[in-house]
Amino acid sequence: MARKMVRSSLGVALASVMAFNAQAATQIEWWHAMGGTLGEKINEIAAGFNASQDDYEVKPVFKGNYTETMTAAVAAFRAKQQPHIVQVFEVGTASMMAAEGAVYPTWKLMEDAGEAFDPDNYLSAITGYYTSDDGKMLSMPFNSSTPVLYYNADALEKAGAEPPKTWEDMGQVGQKLLDAGYKCGFTTGWQSWVQLENFSARQDIPFASNNNGFSGLDTVLEFNSDKHVQHIAQLADWQKSGIFGYGGRRSDSLPKFYSGECAMYMGSSASYSGVKSSVQDFEFGVAQLPYWQSMIDSPKNTIIGGATLWTLQGHDSEDYKGVAQFFTYLSSPEVQADWHQFTGYLPITHAAAELTREQGFYAANPGTDVAITQMTSGEPTANSKGLRLGNFVQIRDVINEELEKVWAGDASAKDALDEAVERGNDLLRKFERANR
Amino acid sequence: MPRLVRGAGHFVMSNISSERVPAFDSHWLPWLLVLPQLLITLVFFIWPAAQAVWQSFLMEDAFGLSTEFVGLENYQLLFTDPGYYKTLWTTVIFSAGVTALSMGLSLTLAVMADQVVRGAQVYKTLLIWPYAVAPAIAGVLWLFMFHPTVGVLAYLLDQLGYEWNHFLNGDQAMLLVIIASAWKQISYNFLFFLAGLQAIPRSLHEAAAIDGAGPLRRFITITFPLLSPTTFFLLVINVVYAFFETFGVIHAVTQGGPGDATRTLVYNVYDDGFVGLDLGGSAAQSVVLMLLVGALTVVQFRYVERRVQY
C-alpha cells in the first residue's frame, strides 16, 4: 500500500517533470562497458549524434565491465528502470535472445520507426552471430573484434624466424626463440575464445551440437574431440618447455608481450591501439591466427568477440524513433570508419571498410587490415558462424578453470576438456530449463 | 564478558539475556525512539531478505520473464555439486591462513611494542592506518606488487630463483589473497593484542624474571595464557572477517582463479548471482550462509560466554 502510494506520487512527479521537459530533447540512455580512451570515444560519438539533430539526446553511461553492465541492466529491467540501449558482450547473446519480452529486436525497431535499414550493408561474419534463425538482425553490431597474432619483429629477426602461419610453424619458431635466449615464445589472451572457440571455427570443427547452439536449446558441448585434445595437449607441452607461457585470463598476459618476455601474443584485434602505445623498445607486427596444417588445408574465418547494442522494451515509441535514428547514425561510414581506425575494432559495414581503405589507413598502418581479411576470407560455415550458448559467461569460467589446471600440470588435456564439457553441459541444461 | 562487534557489520556476541530495571515510563516515547531503526530494518533488510528466501525456491531466467516454483531443487542442486564442497574447503583454508598470518604478525608486533621503553605510541600510529584501506584497494595494491610481469616483488623473487606466477599457480594465488587480506587486518589485531598485553600486571613478569625465567619462557608461561581471552576474541573476529569481508580482495586479485583455487563461499554467491544471473541458485547459497552465520552466533552465545572469562 505504502509502496503503491510512493510509486504513484513518484509517477505524478515524473509526469510533471516530463511535461516541463516536453520542449527539450528526449533523453536516450545508453549503458556501455567501455572504460578508458574507448569510453571517451563513445562520449564523442554521442556528442556527434546530439549535435546532428535537436529531437533526441543520447546519454552514454559507463556501467563498469561487461558483466557489471549486463547485470546492472538486468537488475534495472526487473525494477522497471532499464536504459534504452545496453551494450552486451557476445557471450551474453543467448541470454538476451531468450528474453523475448525484454528485448526490442533491431530489425523490428528499425521497421517500426520507419528508418531505412538494409542488413546486407553489414558484414555477415559479424551479424551472423546476432541473427535469428530466420535471418533477422536482433541487435546492433557495435564493437566486434577477432583474434590475431601480434609478434615482436625484432625478436623473430634475431632468432632467424618468420611470423608463423601454422601451428606447426609455431613450434619451430618458438624453439628458435628459446635457442636465441628468449624466455617465452608466445602467450595468449582470452584462452577460451582464442584457443577453443576460434580454434574450432578455424579448423571447421563444431564447438557444440545444434550448429553451435544456433538451432536449439538442447545443445551439448563438443569441444573435447580428438582435435581439441590434441591442440590443448600440444599447448600444455609447450607450456612446460617455455614455447608457450600462460599469463592469465582476459588480456592479463599482454604485459608479457610488452616487456619483451614473450615474443608473440594471440589476442583481440582491438588491442591494436593499446599495443601500439605500450610497445616501445621493439617493432611489432600483426599476423593471422595460426591453423593446424595437419587438420585443415585452408582455414576458415575466425569468429568475433566484443559486444553489440541491444534495445530494451518498456519505453515510449517516440523514444524508440530516437534509438533507431541513433543506430543509423552509428552505422554511417564516417562514424564507423573513425571508430574502427581509432580502436582496432572491426568496421561493421562494407562501406566503412571501403572508406578506411580509401583514406589510406591500412597502407599507413600495416597490420590493421589483417583482422578484416581473416574474418572475410570466405563464407562462414556452421562451425564458424558463431556460438549461441546459454550461461556462456559461466561456461567460459569453467573453461578458464579447467584449462588453468592443464597449464599448471594438474590435469591432462583430455581429462580437463571432458570435465569442462560435463560441467558446461550442466549449465546448459539449467539454462534450457529456465528458458523453456 | 566478551562482546564482539564487527566494524563492517554482521556479527555480534553479547550478553543478550541480561535484564535491567528500566528507568523511565512512557507508552509512546520508546516506540518513537525505535521507529526509525525498525522502519529501515523492515524496508531494507527484512523485506529483501524474505525475497531472497522466496527466490531460492524459484527457477527463473535472468529478466524474470518466466518463473517456475521448484521447491527445494536449488538446494538439492547445491548440495549435490562437488564444486560447492570444494568452495567450502577453500574458504576454510583461506580463513585459517588469513587468521594465522595476521594474528601471528600482530602478536609479534604487539609483544615488541609492549617491550620497548620509548616510542610505543609512534609505532601504534604507524601501524594503525591500514585499517582504513578498502579491501578492494588492498587487493589492487598487492596485485600490482606481485604481478608476474611488472610487479616488483615478483621480480625480486625471480632474481632469487623462485618463479612467481599466481595466474597459473593456485597455491601462489591463495598465498597472495591471504597476504593481502591479512595485511589489512594487522592493525586491528595489533590494537587489541597491545591493549591485552598492557593490562597484564608488570609485577607478574618481574616475579618470574627474579625466578630466573627468560623472556621466551615468560611469554609462554605467563603472557600467552593471560592473553587467551583476547586471542579467542580475535580468532572469531578474524575468521568472520575472512569469511565475509574479503570479497573485495578476491574480486580484485584473482576472481576465484586460477582454476577454482581461490573461490570462497561469498565469492561464489556473487559469481553465480551477479555474474551468472542464476538468481535462484545464488539465493539458495545466501540462505545457507544466513543459517551458517546464525549457527555461529548461537554457538558463541552458548559456548564462548561461559568458557572465556575476563
Next chain:
Amino acid sequence: MVENRFWLNLISHGVLALGVLLVAFPIWIAFVASTYPAQALVTGTVPLWPGDQLLENFGRVLGTGSDSSVGVSVALMLFNSLVMALGIALGKIAISVLAAYAIVFFRFPLRMFCFWLIFMTLMLPVEVRIIPTFQVVADLGMLNSYTGLTLPLIASATATFLLRQFFMTVPPELAEAARVDGAGPIRFLIDILLPLSRTNLAALFVIMFIYGWNQYLWPLLITTSEDYYTVVMGIQRMLAVGDGEVAWNEVMPTTLLALLPPVGVVLMMQRLFVKGLIETEK
C-alpha cells in the same frame, strides 16, 4: 632485570621497524607508480624509486572533468564518497542511539521482539542480498540519489549493539537521580548519556565512516548517473578497460587520494577511536 635490556630493546625496535615497513610498503609502491608515465608501468618491472611525473599525474587526475575515463572528475567522486560516508556514519549513529536508548531504558510491549528483529540484520552482508535490495530501492525511486546510497546501508545493527552494551554499563542510579531531579528522558539522554558515551560514539563514527567510504558493489549497482559515482567504485571503473590498457599512472594517484580521507579520520581520532574500540568490545 636478569637479561640484557639493551639487546631486547634493540630487537624489539628492529622487529617493529620491519613491521612498519611491511605495512607501508604497498603505499610506497603506489606512490612510486604515480610518478611514472603509463607505458613505464606495463612494459617492465615497476621501479622502487620515484620518477618525475608526479605533478603531471596528479594534475591530470584532479584536473580532468567530464572527459576523464570514468566520465566524472575525481574531485566530485571524492565529494560523493564523503557525503556517503558521513551520511552512513551519522545516520547510523543517530538511529542507533535512539533505538539502543529505548531498548535499555524503557520497558514496552514487544521490546524483545524489536530487539531480535534488529538483531537479525547482523546475519547477512550486503553482497548476498544485493539484487532484492536493489529492487526495493528502485521501487522507492531512490536510484541515483544520496538517500539511495546511504539509507539501505544504515540498516545494520552493529552500532545499536555496541551502544546497547555500553548503556547497560551505565548505573541505573544515574537515571534514577535524573528522574528525581525532574529531568525527562530526553534531557537525560542529551545531558548525561551522550556525553558519557563520547569515546564510544567516536569509535563508532570512525568504524562507520570507513565502512561507508569503502563501499563498492552497492554504489556500482544503484548509480547510473555519473554525478553520484564514488571514488572506490571509480577506481574499479578505471581498471575495467576491456580491450584497452589500464592507466596505472592514473589509478595509483587516485588510489592515494582515496586513501587520504579515511586514513586521516583514523589518525586524527586515533586516541578516542582506540580507546572506544577496545573498551566497548572487551
